[in-house]
Amino acid sequence: MNDHVLITGGSRGIGAATVLEFARAGYDVAFTWNSREDAALDVVQQAQALNPGGRFVALHADVSDSAQVNAAVQEALQQFGSLQALICCAGIAQQKLFTDLTDEDWHRMMGVDLDGVFYACRAVLPGMIRQKYGRILLVSSMWGQTGGSCEVHYSAAKAGVIGLTKAVARELAPRGVRVNAVAPGFVETDMTAKLSEKARAATEEQIPLKRMARPEEVAGVVRFLASDAASYITGEVVRVDGGMAM
Numbered sequence: 001m002n003d004h005v006l007i008t009g010g011s012r013g014i015g016a017a018t019v020l021e022f023a024r025a026g027y028d029v030a031f032t033w034n035s036r037e038d039a040a041l042d043v044v045q046q047a048q049a050l051n052p053g054g055r056f057v058a059l060h061a062d063v064s065d066s067a068q069v070n071a072a073v074q075e076a077l078q079q080f081g082s083l084q085a086l087i088c089c090a091g092i093a094q095q096k097l098f099t100d101l102t103d104e105d106w107h108r109m110m111g112v113d114l115d116g117v118f119y120a121c122r123a124v125l126p127g128m129i130r131q132k133y134g135r136i137l138l139v140s141s142m143w144g145q146t147g148g149s150c151e152v153h154y155s156a157a158k159a160g161v162i163g164l165t166k167a168v169a170r171e172l173a174p175r176g177v178r179v180n181a182v183a184p185g186f187v188e189t190d191m192t193a194k195l196s197e198k199a200r201a202a203t204e205e206q207i208p209l210k211r212m213a214r215p216e217e218v219a220g221v222v223r224f225l226a227s228d229a230a231s232y233i234t235g236e237v238v239r240v241d242g243g244m245a246m
């Protein structure tokens with residue numbers, strides 16, 4: 001029987017690359033989308049082409065709404081019977097001076113990038129505890145480790161994801177659940193596509209590997225951490241940043 005994984009934010013970017021990475025590895029994949037059903041259906045088609053025998057399900061959920069996250073998890077469980085892994089990729093970013101941040105900016109960022117992770121973990125854990133087996137992978141960010149200028153709310157949410165990773169890892173390790181995070185630097189996705197040519201060149205100059213990551217380069221690390229090759233790793237945050245934050 002295939003392992004089953006739920007991926008939030010699987011319609012685009014790192015999440016979409018992760019869906020395809022797990023499809024290639026033989027997992028059945030349920031993933032969520034929020035605004036781009038077209039992109040989600042395209043990812044289902046690509047996954048099905050990679051693994052015609054696999055099951056791929058796109059589910060709508062705004063991760064900042066706990067009821068929608070609970071419903072997506074229940075639907076994934078209904079379809080697959082169990083979930084061996086949860087991967088939280090859904091996220092938003094916003095650049096703004098700290099003093100210009102509104103209450104709404106702050107709460108929206110926390111709602112999607114931190115509350116969404118809390119809701120998803122809380123919803124999958126009872127099943128993982130019952131089956132004494134689970135892997136959770138959370139996508140944080142380099143800015144959650146180093147702090148990003150003009151991205152204070154994003155950095156705070158992503159630092160929160162790191163704290164959550166370590167605390168849940170400690171609490172659930174005795175129950176057979178491993179919890180790890182990745183901290184990407186700059187990745188070629190819609191999130192970074194709005195960088196001007198000049199800003200992009202300046203950014204790449206600061207990265208020791210002199211280029212941004214491809215989404216597949218993050219997805220590969222996520223899959224390693226979810227695999228039995230990483231069976232003794234929990235509570236870890238793996239930088240995937242071309243050396244930028246070292």
Ligand code: NAP
Pocket residue numbers: 008009010011012013014015032033034035036037039061062063064088089090091092093112139140141142183184185186187188189190191192
């Ligand atoms: P992206 O290409 O903009 O994709 C964002 C994904 O999140 C999409 O699938 C989107 O769904 C989903 N999403 C956004 N808001 C949502 C919400 N309220 N509820 C549910 N899903 C929602 O972004 P990305 O670059 O792949 O980023 C993925 C993760 O990596 C994020 O957590 C981000 O913070 C993190 N990260 C990215 C970078 C980078 O340089 N790109 C660096 C470090 C960390 P729709 O397609 O339906 O809108």
